[in-house]
Amino acid sequence: MQDYSFNEYFDRFPLAMAYVPWQHLSSIFEDLDAAYKKGTIFPELEKPFTGRRCVK
């Protein structure tokens, strides 16, 4: 992880609108045991945290 000092660059960050798109039900996982372990029954919400994607 890079060590960013957010306070230092704060005045350079543009303001943004945050949004949360609506979930649309497609199906639920067939293997519910596996879904239980993944932490969701909805395939569209399976977002494993890799610890990498937000860098840069």
Place this chain on the structure above:
Amino acid sequence: MNNMMNSEKERLYHDIGVIDFVVVEMTEYLDTHPTDKEAMEYLNHYVRMKNQAMREYAMKFGPLRISDADSCNQNEWKWATQDWPWNGGC
């Protein structure tokens, strides 16, 4: 025999946990999509499945919630005599 009983108990308890997870997930979805009929059908299906599994568990091993106490052997108040969670019960 005791071993088999235990594994059936554990399996059933695990299944109840998984089914209950589906119920919680579907409930949360319906909180934001209260008119989604397909989701309601899913929810009703899994609520029924959970109640059935809860009754089966109560009948075989003792009630997990007091509303299933009527599914138990009426010769013994299992709610009071079964193992407590901190004693290895569910």
